[in-house]
Amino acid sequence: MKTPLQISCVKEFADYGGFDATGLPSLYVTRNPAISEAETIVKEEIPTVDFALLRNGSQDERLKMIHDIKRACKEWGCFTLLNHGMPESLQTAMIEAFAEFFDLTTEEKQVYNIKNVFDSVSHGTSYSLTMTEERYWRDFLRIYLHPEFNSPAKPSGFRKISEEFGRQSREILSELLRAIWESLELEVSFMEESLELKSSNQILVGNLYPPCPQPELVLGMPPHSDPCLLSLLIQNKGFNGLQVLHNGKWVVTQIITDSLLILTGDFLEIVSNGRYKSICHRVMVSNESTRISVGTSLSPPLENIIVPAPTLVEASNSPAVFRGITFKEFVALKCQNISKSSVMDLIKKM
Numbered sequence: 001m002k003t004p005l006q007i008s009c010v011k012e013f014a015d016y017g018g019f020d021a022t023g024l025p026s027l028y029v030t031r032n033p034a035i036s037e038a039e040t041i042v043k044e045e046i047p048t049v050d051f052a053l054l055r056n057g058s059q060d061e062r063l064k065m066i067h068d069i070k071r072a073c074k075e076w077g078c079f080t081l082l083n084h085g086m087p088e089s090l091q092t093a094m095i096e097a098f099a100e101f102f103d104l105t106t107e108e109k110q111v112y113n114i115k116n117v118f119d120s121v122s123h124g125t126s127y128s129l130t131m132t133e134e135r136y137w138r139d140f141l142r143i144y145l146h147p148e149f150n151s152p153a154k155p156s157g158f159r160k161i162s163e164e165f166g167r168q169s170r171e172i173l174s175e176l177l178r179a180i181w182e183s184l185e186l187e188v189s190f191m192e193e194s195l196e197l198k199s200s201n202q203i204l205v206g207n208l209y210p211p212c213p214q215p216e217l218v219l220g221m222p223p224h225s226d227p228c229l230l231s232l233l234i235q236n237k238g239f240n241g242l243q244v245l246h247n248g249k250w251v252v253t254q255i256i257t258d259s260l261l262i263l264t265g266d267f268l269e270i271v272s273n274g275r276y277k278s279i280c281h282r283v284m285v286s287n288e289s290t291r292i293s294v295g296t297s298l299s300p301p302l303e304n305i306i307v308p309a310p311t312l313v314e315a316s317n318s319p320a321v322f323r324g325i326t327f328k329e330f331v332a333l334k335c336q337n338i339s340k341s342s343v344m345d346l347i348k349k350m
């Protein structure tokens with residue numbers, strides 16, 4: 001029989017129930033309840049943006065949305081997107097398809113065991129690839145969807161659903177990026193040329209957080225920011241595990257079915273020369289329900305060197321805050337430096 005530590009994924013570990021007798025292995029203990037109690041966790045409303053008004057509203061309505069996006073990006077780094085047009089049935093089907101993948105046998109999933117962050121389809125556990133001492137209560141399946149489409153062979157419906165989910169979310173994220181550009185008073189052509197939005201890198205991730213017997217001691221994901229321009233998140237009904245850091249307080253997000261949650265990423269911070277910061281977020285887990293979240297993000301093509309937008313640098317009369325960097329190099333750096341500030345510091349110009 002396998003002992004808990006020979007079991008590599010949280011799902012197997014939770015299904016196996018080995019911790020009942022042995023307690024939670026110390027490597028999963030990533031929270032100190034005494035420190036956690038001192039933290040402020042609040043339920044504040046995060047800003048909302050109406051996508052229908054951005055797309056089809058009058059000129060005034062559209063301008064108001066650009067203004068709302070600017071405020072949300074500056075003051076929060078996230079917003080709830082309403083009237084986005086993605087059918088609820090497609091969101092549910094995507095979550096279900098990931099659930100079916102996680103329910104495959106260990107042998108079936110093993111084919112995709114992660115070896116490299118750039119693997120086109122990879123299954124793994126915890127947060128960082130470089131297996132540190134700490135483990136997080138999360139299994140994941142990550143897929144590079146665009147410019148080349150990839151999919152696991154099983155479950156059988158996965159390919160079709162992820163293709164459609166990817167296409168619709170890419171359209172939404174691209175439109176939002178254009179609006180973000182406008183909010184920074186940047187030429188959209190700059191984005192088309194230097195960021196090559198048409199061949200942008202789209203990644204799809206499904207996260208599984210099984211119930212944990214001692215949720216107060218673990219984290220599903222540590223505080224982090226996403227290495228992308230912008231990401232979109234949905235989750236299954238039930239436990240609201242995602243928290244975003246806002247003015248020094250952790251705010252519990254409520255991802256409701258008819259809305260999408262949008263988060264700013266590190267490359268938006270780089271391109272905007274620090275005007276829009278990437279948002280720091282973390283994930284809590286429940287002792288009762290299994291949480292599944294699905295995120296998809298747009299990033300610049302792997303090999304393009306991305307610099308802070310020159311017009312923003314000129315306009316502010318101050319030098320560029322960050323050096324130019326490719327997505328590929330940035331992700332490699334990020335894998336070695338989990339905390340966000342250290343990675344951003346590494347690429348800051350002196």
Ligand SMILES: O=C(O)CCC(=O)C(=O)O
Nearest residue numbers: 205207226242283293295
């Ligand atoms: O599970 C969530 O809500 C967030 C997942 C996340 O932060 C990520 O995949 O980067």
Ligand SMILES: [Fe+2]
Nearest residue numbers: 224225226281
């Ligand atoms: Fe994230």
